[in-house]
Amino acid sequence: MKYQGNPEFSHKQHDKIGILITNLGTPDAPKKADLKRYLREFLSDPRVIEVPRLLWWMILNLVILNIRPRRSAKAYGTVWTDRGSPLLFHTQDQADALRQKIQQTRGDTVLIEFAMRYGSPSVDSVIEKMLQQGVRKLLVLPLYPQYCASTTASTFDAVAASFLKQRLIPELRFINHYHDFPAYIQAVADKIRRHWEVHGRADKLIFTYHGIPKRYLLNGDPYHCECYKTARLLAENLGLTKDEYLVSFQSRFGREEWLQPYTDKTLMALPQEGVKSVQLVCPGFSADCLETIEEIGIENRDYFLEAGGERYEYIPALNAEAGHIDMMAELIEQHLHGWSACDDTAQRALLATQLGAQQ
Numbered sequence: 001m002k003y004q005g006n007p008e009f010s011h012k013q014h015d016k017i018g019i020l021i022t023n024l025g026t027p028d029a030p031k032k033a034d035l036k037r038y039l040r041e042f043l044s045d046p047r048v049i050e051v052p053r054l055l056w057w058m059i060l061n062l063v064i065l066n067i068r069p070r071r072s073a074k075a076y077g078t079v080w081t082d083r084g085s086p087l088l089f090h091t092q093d094q095a096d097a098l099r100q101k102i103q104q105t106r107g108d109t110v111l112i113e114f115a116m117r118y119g120s121p122s123v124d125s126v127i128e129k130m131l132q133q134g135v136r137k138l139l140v141l142p143l144y145p146q147y148c149a150s151t152t153a154s155t156f157d158a159v160a161a162s163f164l165k166q167r168l169i170p171e172l173r174f175i176n177h178y179h180d181f182p183a184y185i186q187a188v189a190d191k192i193r194r195h196w197e198v199h200g201r202a203d204k205l206i207f208t209y210h211g212i213p214k215r216y217l218l219n220g221d222p223y224h225c226e227c228y229k230t231a232r233l234l235a236e237n238l239g240l241t242k243d244e245y246l247v248s249f250q251s252r253f254g255r256e257e258w259l260q261p262y263t264d265k266t267l268m269a270l271p272q273e274g275v276k277s278v279q280l281v282c283p284g285f286s287a288d289c290l291e292t293i294e295e296i297g298i299e300n301r302d303y304f305l306e307a308g309g310e311r312y313e314y315i316p317a318l319n320a321e322a323g324h325i326d327m328m329a330e331l332i333e334q335h336l337h338g339w340s341a342c343d344d345t346a347q348r349a350l351l352a353t354q355l356g357a358q359q
């Protein structure tokens with residue numbers, strides 16, 4: 001059978017609204033074999049690596065997958081916890097907290113789940129489960145505040161691919177970005193303010209974002225622009241002047257030029273310019289993960305201190321904090337507008353009665 005359906009379909013079944021939050025995904029364990037599987041899936045995505053397929057297949061399989069898994073496994077080992085990868089357990093906590101919050105007002109007419117674009121739980125398996133549970137309207141929220149084809153559009157691809165095999169596809173809404181959503185700006189700004197209350201301020205506040213190849217920006221990706229807009233809105237909210245903050249881009253991969261200025265090079269240069277203390281925040285990451293805890297929390301700290309810096313602080317991501325969950329709930333409610341779970345139940349009941357009378 002080409003298209004899957006639910007033979008238990010009933011006209012009396014109440015429609016449900018499904019809310020699916022997603023993030024990038026992470027390896028199952030900090031081991032070479034797990035990294036190889038994870039990196040193969042991730043780096044085979046043409047939305048991530050825009051290079052002719054045959055050429056990339058050779059580079060990936062003959063070079064990268066023979067070198068990187070060992071190195072990355074070591075890095076993941078430094079952030080791994082009893083609950084596994086931070087990205088996984090923070091996303092799980094976010095879904096649990098969101099479920100509690102939204103079900104307080106909407107009851108069990110709404111299902112809230114999380115999925116990962118790469119690795120598990122996969123987008124496909126979670127959508128399948130939600131459809132089986134009666135979801136007929138699906139809202140997808142990729143937890144990337146700034147739109148990027150490599151992350152946001154890739155998530156859309158996975159959702160669309162999952163529908164390809166379904167007989168009954170749900171109504172779909174997809175949140176593209178929320179980089180300028182007031183409650184998101186407020187939540188990040190509040191987090192910075194709370195850090196200042198405990199630790200005081202530094203010479204510079206650095207907004208550091210995951211980079212992408214510069215070529216993607218030149219080909220029309222709005223990510224760079226949305227990163228800068230987020231930084232401007234945060235600076236306005238915090239009352240910062242232009243010389244009190246910086247924007248930079250981290251996590252370079254491969255040899256071509258990525259978005260500049262690079263975070264590592266910036267941190268190496270700042271002490272010579274008289275900047276001795278810095279605070280770093282990652283407004284593009286909704287959950288702490290390898291790229292924030294290890295790369296920003298550890299690796300870049302060393303660069304700054306070795307270059308003569310004196311004080312370096314990383315301000316953690318919003319993770320499953322109440323302010324973040326409230327912001328997500330507000331964003332979701334805004335996008336649920338006009339959707340109610342059972343608005344056609346009465347019509348269905350009527351139809352079922354009519355069908356019954358005809359038989």
Ligand SMILES: C=CC1=C(C)c2cc3[nH]c(cc4nc(cc5[nH]c(cc1n2)c(C)c5CCC(=O)O)C(CCC(=O)O)=C4C)c(C)c3C=C
Nearest residue numbers: 024025026027048072087148150210212253284289290291
């Ligand atoms: C926040 C947005 C992200 C963008 C944009 C992004 C683009 C991007 N990433 C790579 C390559 C790698 N990224 C890796 C890890 C990683 N990336 C993001 C987010 C974005 N990536 C997250 C949340 C994570 C962490 C996952 C975790 O398990 O904690 C990795 C794997 C780690 C490693 O080996 O260094 C790679 C590789 C590219 C090429 C790219 C844009 C083209």
Ligand SMILES: [Fe+2]
Nearest residue numbers: 024210251291
């Ligand atoms: Fe990445």
Ligand SMILES: [Fe+2]
Nearest residue numbers: 251290291295
């Ligand atoms: Fe990295």
